[in-house]
Amino acid sequence: MNRETTTPSVTSMPGPNAERWADRHHEHAAPSTYVYDFVWDPAAPATGPFCTDIDGNVLMDFTSHVGGAPLGYNHPSVIERLREFDLVDPLTIAGQDFYVSGQNVGESGLPGPTELMERLVGTTSQYGLDTVFLSNSGAEAVENGIKIAYDHTGGEYAITFDGAFHGRTLGALSLNRSKAVHRRGYPSISDVHTIPFCDDTNASGTEPCGCGYFTAEGSQLRSLLDPDRGAVGASDVAYCIVEPIQGEGGYRLPSDAFMRDLATVCDERDILLIADEIQAGIGRTGELWASDQFPIEPDVITSAKGLRVGATIASEDVFPEEKARISSTWGAGAIIDSALGVFTLEAIENEGLLANATARGRQAIELLDDTPLEGVVDVRGLGLMLAVEFESKSLRDDVVDAALAEGLLTLGCGQKTLRLLPPLDVTEREIDLAVELLASAVDRAA
Ligand SMILES: Cc1ncc(COP(=O)(O)O)c(C=O)c1O
Known part of the structure; x- marks a missing residue:
């Protein structure tokens, strides 16, 4: 063909x-x-x-397998690399109990989870994110992202946005605000506050916007956390989670004013900002991370889809030190998937x-x-x-x-x-x- x-x-x-x-x-x-x-x-x-x-x-x-095959079909850099390898079994190991030296698989240079994590942190150093937890899916990447945020901050409140989608496991599901079918009737984690997502491209940040995020008093996020009038104390907030561009919610692009305000408020109030890049990341928007397109500095990035594995990326101090606090049988163990993730990142850079x-x-x-x-x-x-x-x-x-x-x-x-x-x-x-x-x-x- x-x-x-x-x-x-x-x-x-x-x-x-x-x-x-x-x-x-x-x-x-x-x-x-x-x-x-x-x-x-x-x-x-x-x-x-x-x-x-x-x-x-x-x-x-023109769906690229719902974003899961970002290089399309039979991309030469993937196919040729895969052919080089004399594969062994098992190729998915119990990754959080043992390690695998990817370089030795089949006595070739098949990159494994270690190489994938090294590559990933090379792409997130601008945010100081140097530590990775690999998993199987986007929902797991989010689930682990919010778990480490609860742990790190001790907060109980979560902030999410109208139109959000973060996955279908119960924790991630609780943060969804896009379609009723995802959430209806399922129990939710408690204390999730919902704020409008501002996709009003005319939003200036100084006047009320069409989305309701900017109000006469400032922004809804600012009002929610206001030390005198707000419903929530900033120190009780575990995280604020945002898709830099909403996916399932309708490919909604935020206004710059919204992203700037969001990042400023999180910064001022010391709130952990999680950027869910599962749909918008890995080059989809023309930058490796969609966060790179906006004036924000995420504390945690969640990735999956185009990466071929799930990944929760943060700085070392945000992850719990205690052993077994986060783990999974297949976490960090899928050699082929990790290799595909590395080939994808390499192709994005080299081509x-x-x-x-x-x-x-x-x-x-x-x-x-x-x-x-x-x-x-x-x-x-x-x-x-x-x-x-x-x-x-x-x-x-x-x-x-x-x-x-x-x-x-x-x-x-x-x-x-x-x-x-x-x-x-x-x-x-x-x-x-x-x-x-x-x-x-x-x-x-x-
Ligand atoms: C932004 C976002 N977060 C999380 C997920 C969940 O990923 P997965 O379907 O791999 O669990 C998706 C899936 O579409 C997504 O678009």
Whole structure:
């Protein structure tokens, strides 16, 4: 499959094999998010954003496996590196009980968890974050992030934002404020305060904003923590957790004024700031961390998805000293996943993928802005974290379906927004092609 000439080609979506496979899968699979019957055939040709499903349909994947495959399909730097290794078993070890010397696996240079942590702290030194706890998923990265924050501060209160999504384990779930389906009826950790997330791009910080974060008295965060009038004493706050760009909540970009105020208040009141970078991190916005785009200095970063493992990153003094306070059988033990994380970080650095994400993201936004798209109320994004918002949920859902029929995989987020997450090495031609397919899907759906 040649990336420079391939175009999506769909006979029927889902095709008969996909339908059969999905039926078989669902015989034993618990109901979950399953958006559509796209069944990828890993044995068939795939490159960059292009892949083939089990009916031979060629699709363009602008979801990058919900951000979990940021280099797309069969990226040469990953595939060639993996081929070098004579792999052994077990490749996932009980990581917090033993260590593994990744360098010796198969007598080759397969980087393991140690190398991954070394690389990671090289990317967070600007924030003084030098210590990592690896885990399996984003939710676990958040769960451990809030645990170390409770431990370190002794505080009982948490601060989260309208529209937030932090995962589906009970602790992380308690901080979600995006969709009722995630939280309804489940018990919550106590004392979580919710503050508006300011995505009013005109917000100045000196006048009330459209989101309600800035008020005549200053900001809602400032008022909540006000020593005279506030409901919460700053010393009782364990952490404030924010997605630098909200993901599930609808690809909402914060105003600069909001981020500045948030960081200033946390700084003044000595509150631990956790940046949940699980969706926006690892190069997606055109910087390695989305925090790098804003005037904030997180005390804890949570990562996963594009990193291929979960990671909670903070400074050594924020982590508990006591042994076994945090641990997991598979924590820090998945050699292949850690190696994939290292290859991904290396590719981002060596192949100039941050600059590519910035340039291609701008191209996508300009093209989308210049294309008449009926029913679209907003086009926004940063780097390759791109969103098209529609006037209604039903139109958005129809466009996701129509795009699939055109051979373009997209995903919804928020109430009526469609998100595009192309691979970080997406080309100019691929962006042109995707916008054409999306425009034709919008025509069909509208
Ligand atoms: C910002 C954010 N935090 C946490 C999570 C949870 O990650 P996981 O699904 O790997 O548990 C997600 C997943 O989409 C996310 O977008």
